[in-house]
Amino acid sequence: KKVEQTEPPTIGLSKLFPDGKYPEGETQEYKDDNAFRTTSEEKRYDEQMAMEDPEVTYNHIRRAAEVHRQVRQYARKFIKPGMRMIDIANGIEDGVRALVEEDGLDSGVGFPTGLSLNHCAAHYTPNPGDTSVLGEKDVLKVDIGVHVKGRICDSAFTLTFDPTYEKLLEAVKAATDTGVREAGIDVRLGELAGYIQETMESYEVEVNGKVLPVKPIDNLSGHSINLYQIHGGKSVLLVKNDDQTKMEEGEYFAIETFGSTGRGKVIEQGEVSHYARRVDAPHVPLRLTSAKSLLQSINKNFGTLPWCRRYLERAGESRYLLALNHLVSQGIVQDYPPLCDVRGSMTAQFEHTILLRPTRKEIVSRGDDY
Numbered sequence: 346k347k348v349e350q351t352e353p354p355t356i357g358l359s360k361l362f363p364d365g366k367y368p369e370g371e372t373q374e375y376k377d378d379n380a381f382r383t384t385s386e387e388k389r390y391d392e393q394m395a396m397e398d399p400e401v402t403y404n405h406i407r408r409a410a411e412v413h414r415q416v417r418q419y420a421r422k423f424i425k426p427g428m429r430m431i432d433i434a435n436g437i438e439d440g441v442r443a444l445v446e447e448d449g450l451d452s453g454v455g456f457p458t459g460l461s462l463n464h465c466a467a468h469y470t471p472n473p474g475d476t477s478v479l480g481e482k483d484v485l486k487v488d489i490g491v492h493v494k495g496r497i498c499d500s501a502f503t504l505t506f507d508p509t510y511e512k513l514l515e516a517v518k519a520a521t522d523t524g525v526r527e528a529g530i531d532v533r534l535g536e537l538a539g540y541i542q543e544t545m546e547s548y549e550v551e552v553n554g555k556v557l558p559v560k561p562i563d564n565l566s567g568h569s570i571n572l573y574q575i576h577g578g579k580s581v582l583l584v585k586n587d588d589q590t591k592m593e594e595g596e597y598f599a600i601e602t603f604g605s606t607g608r609g610k611v612i613e614q615g616e617v618s619h620y621a622r623r624v625d626a627p628h629v630p631l632r633l634t635s636a637k638s639l640l641q642s643i644n645k646n647f648g649t650l651p652w653c654r655r656y657l658e659r660a661g662e663s664r665y666l667l668a669l670n671h672l673v674s675q676g677i678v679q680d681y682p683p684l685c686d687v688r689g690s691m692t693a694q695f696e697h698t699i700l701l702r703p704t705r706k707e708i709v710s711r712g713d714d715y
């Protein structure tokens with residue numbers, strides 16, 4: 346008999362997909378010089394081999410994407426003004442951990458649940474003791490990460506509870522869909538940024554009788570994603586530029602766009618919650634014993650995946666701040682402060698994870714919501 350997901354979501358996906366096969370995302374054909382890939386026998390063979398290679402198999406990212414869809418469906422219903430940000434974060438992360446059947450570094454939360462508000466666009470999640478509450482005029486960016494064997498599904502949407510900024514959200518959703526549609530093998534990153542910018546700038550939003558242009562945030566970007574590495578080194582900016590770097594077959598990308606009614610530029614502002622051990626962390630001898638043991642805990646629990654202070658406490662760490670700041674000053678851990686436009690402005694985000702398969706592009710995180 347068919348097992349149904351509960352609400353709140355608690356049933357691990359292995360029980361909902363007993364055959365272990367997870368649904369393919371939306372696919373789109375490549376264009377122009379890569380259109381041949383749709384019917385190429387050779388590319389179909391390459392793809393079949395990748396599918397069967399336990400290291401590459403698309404099944405991992407598809408399982409992560411299905412967890413993402415089921416948790417965000419619940420999140421879109423349960424998040425309401427008046428809720429504490431920390432309860433929103435825990436509600437989402439409890440769902441991710443249950444459905445992905447969290448298992449050490451093999452599967453779990455992909456990165457801290459982004460819950461950036463209003464003029465802040467990214468890298469905010471509540472720290473322990475944060476008692477702030479969601480307001481009904483707030484514009485909330487919900488950025489959820491799920492990983493299965495290091496394959497990270499990174500997808501985000503924006504929630505509002507009053508209609509004022511509907512046009513801002515429409516602009517950003519359209520710009521992200523443009524980015525998804527124009528992405529492809531051999532597409533230049535600088536050119537893709539131009540298409541995104543063009544869509545974003547074709548919108549305006551009227552706030553209290555004043556017409557404001559929607560601006561792409563020019564120092565934020567989408568990014569390639571590698572195994573256990575949320576930023577794979579390639580950035581998809583949101584304004585036209587002459588980066589000739591191309592997208593390549595087999596790459597995973599987070600196509601995310603951010604629109605703003607402010608300056609269209611973010612600065613680092615507020616208390617840090619987000620951290621990640623640097624992939625190229627230097628091997629410096631650590632004098633501070635507490636820093637040594639904290640680093641061991643970070644390596645054991647997160648490896649190179651991003652984490653936040655709440656996850657340190659969940660892993661049993663306490664009174665860690667001095668040691669944490671020491672690891673940051675030694676260049677072993679990178680801190681990621683919240684990224685905010687000017688006060689009074691509003692920012693929105695939409696994001697999908699896409700996979701550049703040999704024969705076609707797969708938007709793995711696509712759902713019937715966005």
Ligand SMILES: COc1ccc(Cn2nnc3c2[C@](C)(O)CC[C@@H]3OC(=O)NC(C)C)cc1
Binds near residue numbers: 456468575580619621
């Ligand atoms: C430490 O926790 C995280 C979590 C996610 C990411 C993934 N990411 N990597 N870069 C960015 C992101 C976000 C969080 O998607 C938001 C946009 C941001 O773009 C950006 O800064 N671009 C400049 C390099 C031009 C990184 C760290």
Ligand SMILES: [Co+2]
Binds near residue numbers: 489501
């Ligand atoms: Co993201």
